[in-house]
Amino acid sequence: MGNVTEQVLQQIVNGLSLGSIYALVALGYTMVYGIIKLINFAHGDVMMVGAYAGWFATTTLHLSFIPALLIAMVVSAILGVLIERIAYKPLRNATRIASLITAIGVSFFLEYGGMLVVSPQMRTYPPVFPDTIWNVGGIIIKYGDIVMILTSIILMILLHVIVKYSKIGKAMRAVSFDNEAALLMGINVNNTISATFAIGSALAAAAGVLMGVYFNTINPLMGIIPGLKAFVAAVLGGIGIIPGAMVGGFFLGLTESFVSGLGASTWRDAVAFLILILVLIIKPSGLFGKNIREKV
């Protein structure tokens, strides 16, 4: 019996670590969708670029974790803004499918452009953390687990504060709710959209660095699967809804850990998508989704 409890707790630790990555990436998906109704399929690749920026910072520049994380976040934020300005902005009034295909194009561009620049081979992240492992009553907690969970929680609190209380956060909510009414308030919609891309991309970069640190290796295609999973997490929580992305991310991470823990790790992706299908059938707007009725 004690063994089962141990197992469960162990999978919770693993699931929270994995879930924090999904949640950070899902936030970018959901914020961008919220503001311009675009599924930014290049988002996972922005995470990859962040992972590489962090890798260069720790290897070539010999920086420690926090400065490397900040550099990666800045690099990806700039990249995110550039992608929006160059690829998406000219299509803002085009059909949705045009923007979606463009996003897939940007995704390929980053993946294969990345291969060209940094070569397709895997890179190994240097050990930025002591490989301390705590054994708490049979549950293995790695230093990396703690860093991963703490970093993502701090970033999510920061995001919450920005969105809820800052001027740009209020502008972001206003634009995502009603673009034209936001214009009538004097809000610069273009700058607000850029800020959204910057923040979302920075969070993705943080996820990329954490992945590199946690799993040790990175490569130019590393963004594809976590990107897709994070998209699932965002839809699960209700796309466009920030708390939904957080919950969706952790939910997905936990589910995958438990499926793996049951010895069915080859099924874990299938389970993730099965849950997506079920949610879409039962509650198409996602766990946190609701329809706001217009009052007359």
Next chain:
Amino acid sequence: MLVLEDVNVYYGAIHALKGISLEVNQGEIVTLIGSNGAGKSTSLKTISGLLRPKDGKVMFKGADLASIAPQTIVAQGISQVPEGRRVFANMTVIENLELGAYLRKDKSGIKEDMKRVYELFPRLLERKNQLSGTLSGGEQQMLAMGRALMSKPQLLLLDEPSMGLAPILVKQIFSIIKEINASGTTILLVEQNAHMALSIANRAYVLETGKIVLSGDAKQLAASEEVRKAYLGG
């Protein structure tokens, strides 16, 4: 203060405004009346920069607005209460009012104006922490007006403030419009409720399928045969 000169606006292939000219002088209440689809909202959207005229001039205090971004138009002193209120339903009453003051940096001035808005609309004070989506239609109209006032406009554009409201609320809203005007804000009011609009306006323009067909003193128009027949129900 505001002058539109021979303005033409298209929605794709639809010629929505066919060379309209109008004028709003400082301190006035001017109303633009007409039936559905006459181009009333289009006129206001053009003034706010949400639509661009194909030709013609939109001048505010002597400066041409035609190529200026909407946020700059707000900064120059024109604020709009859009049709259907368009409050940010996912945000509280206070947050909506704060967004109205988005371009302002004078914290004490913003505080004072918020107080003034609460004086005009005591209901908003009672509900200041409520999500605006949970307000009634009349309260949302008050919020939309309060929000527009938070930018400290010199010219306030109102698009169908009476829409969907009970007669008693309409009366209340119109008396507040008069109050806002009395405290120095010039008003351009778009209305389908011609009777109410003409009763508070100094001057009026009648819009019909994208053209101004009548204009003049509001009292005289209200008494004229054509307006009585077409817009006042006899």
